[in-house]
Amino acid sequence: MPELPEVETVVRSLAPLVGRRIVSAEFRCRRVLRGGDPDQMAACLAGRRIASVRRHGKFILMSLQGGGYLVVHLGMTGRLLLSGDPGRHTHAILSLDRGVLLYDDSRQFGCIQFSQEIPERVLKLGPDALEVPFERFAAALRRRKTRIKALLLDQRFLRGLGNIYADEALFRAGIHPLAVASRVRAGRARRLWGGIHAVLSEAIAAGGSSISDYVDAEGRKGFFQVSHRVYQRAGAPCVTCGTAIRRILVAQRSSHFCPKCQKR
DNA sequence: ATCGGTACCTGCACGC
């Protein structure tokens, strides 16, 4: 479910966690755990205080007082919730000195991990999609021969974009999802860089996109989905020219675009 | 090194 704007919204809504002490932890599903068994992880967390909560791409990093991190990735359907009752897909329950933190994930594509240091797979990601300077972005584009849509989804190229915002940014830049990255001209590359920044910023301001079930830690839905210009609008008229939006597969992912406004 | 395809898992909407 969650791309950069949704994860950012979740992280902001987790602000009440800072300063809380984890009284006890329970992990119910091995599959979403990374490294270590459930009991060992619970033992590592018990008694620790949460010092900070921040986002790194689509990862959520909770630093613990005295060292170590609770690292969470929401996958497609992961949720972190500050209230509610454990359900069928609740895989982690952290009892706090005040309140509770639940990790819920029906598809189990997400993960939760305790680690002394920030894991390598998190550190090796590319620059943040909201922070990358244009020159660095353009230089990296020039080096890659893959299709632009696939590249935007590659977290080692840029961290934070996912299927919704890649499609939306390409539309804003007038670039076809199958365009070869290295052949995108400077002018278009600048529009893409600007489009990425704009669409992510607007989506954060709207609390993210709630397509089916995404909510922040307080259970609030986002409303950026009503501002999507191409994503899941196949057959509907382009907001710019009226041409029917098309849907194709690129790198096995649905890609939505306007065949008239977006050139290869 | 880079690229493309597949696998992982559950739930929902749809057509028959």
Place this chain on the structure above:
DNA sequence: TGCGTGCAGGTACCGA
């Protein structure tokens, strides 16, 4: 009503 199919914000891993 039930069943099969296709689709869904994700990454990881394999072979070419």
